[in-house]
Amino acid sequence: MGIIDHKSKKEEEKYSMISKPLRSILLQKGSYVLSSLFFITGFSIGLFLFLQLKALHMSTTTIQHQPLWSTLLFNHTRMMEIKQELQLQVLQHNMSDQELFTKVSSLSSSPSSSSSSSSWFGRRHNNDEKMVVKVAFMFLTGGRLPLAGLWEKFFEGHEGFYSIYVHTNPSFQDSYPETSVFYSRRIPSQAVYWGTSSMVDAEKRLLANALLDESNQRFVLLSDSCIPLFNFTTIYNYLTGTNLSFIGSFDDPRKSGRGRYNPKMYPQINVTHWRKGSQWFETTRELALHIIADTKYYKIFDQYCKTPCYMDEHYIPTLVHMLHSEMSSNRTLTWVDWSRAGPHPGRFIWPDVNDEFLNRIRFTEECVYYGHGDVGKIVTSKCFLFARKFTAETLEPLLRISPLILGFGSV
Ligand SMILES: *[C@@H]1O[C@H](CO)[C@@H](O)[C@H](O)[C@H]1NC(C)=O
Ligand SMILES: *[C@@H]1O[C@H](CO)[C@@H](O)[C@H](O)[C@H]1NC(C)=O
Ligand SMILES: *[C@@H]1O[C@H](CO)[C@@H](O)[C@H](O)[C@H]1NC(C)=O
Ligand SMILES: *[C@@H]1O[C@H](CO)[C@@H](O)[C@H](O)[C@H]1NC(C)=O
Ligand SMILES: *[C@@H]1O[C@H](CO)[C@@H](O)[C@H](O)[C@H]1NC(C)=O
Numbered sequence: 289m290g291i292i293d294h295k296s297k298k299e300e301e302k303y304s305m306i307s308k309p310l311r312s313i314l315l316q317k318g319s320y321v322l323s324s325l326f327f328i329t330g331f332s333i334g335l336f337l338f339l340q341l342k343a344l345h346m347s348t349t350t351i352q353h354q355p356l357w358s359t360l361l362f363n364h365t366r367m368m369e370i371k372q373e374l375q376l377q378v379l380q381h382n383m384s385d386q387e388l389f390t391k392v393s394s395l396s397s398s399p400s401s402s403s404s405s406s407s408w409f410g411r412r413h414n415n416d417e418k419m420v421v422k423v424a425f426m427f428l429t430g431g432r433l434p435l436a437g438l439w440e441k442f443f444e445g446h447e448g449f450y451s452i453y454v455h456t457n458p459s460f461q462d463s464y465p466e467t468s469v470f471y472s473r474r475i476p477s478q479a480v481y482w483g484t485s486s487m488v489d490a491e492k493r494l495l496a497n498a499l500l501d502e503s504n505q506r507f508v509l510l511s512d513s514c515i516p517l518f519n520f521t522t523i524y525n526y527l528t529g530t531n532l533s534f535i536g537s538f539d540d541p542r543k544s545g546r547g548r549y550n551p552k553m554y555p556q557i558n559v560t561h562w563r564k565g566s567q568w569f570e571t572t573r574e575l576a577l578h579i580i581a582d583t584k585y586y587k588i589f590d591q592y593c594k595t596p597c598y599m600d601e602h603y604i605p606t607l608v609h610m611l612h613s614e615m616s617s618n619r620t621l622t623w624v625d626w627s628r629a630g631p632h633p634g635r636f637i638w639p640d641v642n643d644e645f646l647n648r649i650r651f652t653e654e655c656v657y658y659g660h661g662d663v664g665k666i667v668t669s670k671c672f673l674f675a676r677k678f679t680a681e682t683l684e685p686l687l688r689i690s691p692l693i694l695g696f697g698s699v
C-alpha cells in the first residue's frame with residue numbers, strides 16, 4: 289500500500305512538473321493554442337500516414353497484400369537491403385553439388401504452399417516474393433561475358449523481375465563493376481569440359497542455385513554468345529504467360545540422333561525414348577525441380593553417353609520426354625544457325641548485324657504458344673526470344689541497332 293501510494297505521488301509530482309508550463313500557456317492563450325496544437329498533431333500524423341502509403345505504393349505496386357502496420361513499423365529500404373544480403377549469401381554458399389541438390393529437392397514449386405525459412409525475416413522474404421514472379425537468367429560461360437554491355441541495357445529498369453546467375457571456369461576472376469547487373473552474381477563453379485557430363489553438372493548447378501530463391505519461377509539457360517531478340521517486357525510476358533517449358537526435343541533417326549543411343553541403356557531407356565534437342569533450354573520451376581531430383585537416368589547417361597554421344601544434347605530432352613512430356617512445348621527459344629555443315633553452328637560477326645537479318649530471326653516460321661486462361665492456344669511468328677552465336681565484335685553494332693530493332697537501350 290505504502291509503496292504504491294509513494295509511487296503514485298511521485299508520478300503526480302512528475303506530471304505536475306511537466307505540465308506546469310503547458311498549463312500556464314493554456315491559461316494565458318486559452319483554447320486557441322489548444323486547438324492549434326491538436327490541429328498540428330493531427331495534421332502531422334495524417335501527413336506521415338499519407339507519405340508512408342504513397343512511398344509503399346510507388347516502391348512496388350505489386351505488393352498489395354502487405355498489412356498496413358508493417359509498413360509503418362518497418363523501414364522499407366532496410367527490408368530491401370536485407371533481401372539483397374540474403375541473396376548474396378545464397379550465391380556464396382559452400383554446399384557440395386550433392387548437398388545443394390538434396391536441399392533444393394525439398395523445396396516446393398509454388399512459393400505459396402510452404403516456406404523453408406523459419407526466421408521471421410525469412411518468412412517475410414518469401415511472402416513478399418510471392419507477389420513478384422522473377423525470371424532467372426542463367427549464364428553458362430568460360431570467362432567474361434563479351435556481350436555483357438547489351439544485357440545491361442536489356443535489364444535496365446526491370447529490377448525486381450529478374451535474377452542473374454553466372455557459372456564460369458573456377459579460375460576466372462570476376463571483374464564487373466558494382467553498378468553492373470553481373471556484379472557478384474557468380475555461383476560456386478567447377479570446370480566444364482565440352483561434350484562431357486560436366487556440362488550437364490554445370491547446368492544443374494545453375495538451376496539448383498536459382499531454385500534456392502523461391503521467387504524464381506522461370507529459368508533460362510544462356511551462353512556467352514547469346515543475345516536477346518526482344519525487350520525485357522516482351523520476353524518476361526512470353527515466359528510467365530504459359531505453364532509449358534521450352535525444351536527442344538525431337539526424334540532424329542540419323543546417326544547424329546538415334547545413332548548416339550547405347551543399347552546398354554536398355555531396358556531403362558529404349559531407343560524409342562531417345563530424344564535430341566538444343567542444350568539451351570527454358571523451364572518452369574516445377575520441371576526444373578524434376579530435373580534436379582532425377583538421379584536414376586542421370587547415372588545411366590553418365591555411364592553410357594560418351595563422345596560421340598553428347599549428354600547435354602540428349603539427357604534433358606530424353607528425361608522430359610519419358611517422364612514429363614506434358615510439361616514441355618518441345619521447342620527451344622534460342623535460335624541458332626545450323627545451315628552451315630559441321631558439328632558447330634554458324635558464328636556471326638559485325639557485318640552480319642543488320643535490321644533485315646535480326647528481323648528475319650525475330651519473326652520466323654509459325655509456332656504454337658499455349659497461354660494461360662483466355663489467351664489459350666495461339667499461333668505466332670515469335671518463335672525465338674534469344675539467338676546465338678554472336679561474337680564479341682558484334683557488341684558495338686548491336687548496341688547501335690538495339691533501340692530501333694530490339695526495343696531497348698536509348699536512341
Ligand atoms: C531506413 O534505412 C536506411 C538504410 O538502412 C536509412 O538510410 C534510412 O535513413 C532509414 N530511414 C528511416 C526513416 O529510418
Ligand atoms: C561451410 O560454411 C559454414 C559456415 O558458413 C561452416 O560451418 C561449414 O563448416 C562449411 N562447410 C564446408 C564443407 O566447408
Ligand atoms: C517492348 O516491346 C513491345 C513490342 O515491341 C512494345 O509494345 C513495348 O512498349 C516495349 N516495352 C518497353 C518497356 O519498351
Ligand atoms: C523398345 O523398342 C523396340 C524397338 O527397338 C520396340 O519394339 C519396343 O516396343 C520398345 N519397348 C518399349 C517398352 O517401349
Ligand atoms: C511434346 O511432346 C510430347 C511427347 O514427348 C507430347 O506428348 C506433347 O503433347 C508435346 N507438347 C506439345 C505442346 O506439343
Ligand SMILES: *[C@@H]1O[C@H](CO)[C@@H](O)[C@H](O)[C@H]1NC(C)=O
Nearest residue numbers: 530531532658659660661664
Ligand atoms: C497453369 O497452371 C495453373 C496453376 O498450376 C493452373 O491453374 C492453370 O489451369 C494452368 N493453365 C493451363 C492453361 O494449363
